[in-house]
Amino acid sequence: MSLVWLYAVRGAAAAAPTRTGVDGEEPRLVVHGELAAVVGTVSEQGFDEQALAAAMDDLPRIERLARAHHGVIAEAAEAGPVAPLRLATVYRDDAAVARMLAERSSDLAAVLERVRGRREWGVKVYVDAKAEAPAAEPAAEDRPGTSYLLRRRAQRDRGVAAAERARRVADTLDAALAAVAQSAIRLKIQDARLSGRTQDMVLNATYLVDTAAEEDFRAVLAGIEGDGATVAVTGPWPPFSFAEAP
């Protein structure tokens, strides 16, 4: 027995992507009217509800699924607008996929219109603590206890000032990027253990940008660097974060 994994929905005209899918399968299309679902035939044993729930506690498995899912969708997106599906969307058979396309055709067509000619770019801003210039220590040599307290307060004030400056950089950058982008979404700040950085993340945002505006978008990014902030950009992504109606 087999199941049907869904990658994305898009217009019916383009050919199926050639990249290997989540189960090592060759992606194919289920067409209904003007829409096509990019799907893959996967084993029931590896992709039923129980297997998928177990996979979500298995990091190497999540990673393989995520990279394969993203890879197929990214290739599909090169041929035109796509509505990416959330990871782990599995149907019983092609007939069920076709019924879904029929029932959701107007929503899906609206998503495709919204993302047409646009790509998603991720922007993360970190506070670069090392760029922090040390302020002069307040002197109170004759009173060691007071000196200690003053030093502690100065350290704390510098930390607060750095955090405030970083937040200001993040807010300014977010506003400037959002002005150039079609849509903007703030994602949750990533756990420092996951980013592998010692710096604190102050902005994790993602933007849907017209391809014609990408140069402006990059110009904003190039202009904001500094002031103790480190900016990291990822993309272009298929429009995962803009697939649901705003």
Place this chain on the structure above:
Amino acid sequence: MTLAHPDDELSLVDLLDRLLAGGVMLTGDTTISLADVDLVHVSLRALISSVSTLRGEPDA
């Protein structure tokens, strides 16, 4: 600024930010759905505990 080249390997956490929290969500009788599972929470727990293991730290 670091600009990720398209060929660079995407970080898993950036991927999961989008693939588990974004994308069109479909549910229905014919779907095998994990809609009731907090995917982001579940997978991040796996991710954090695995990162901690790699670094020899106690689990989060």
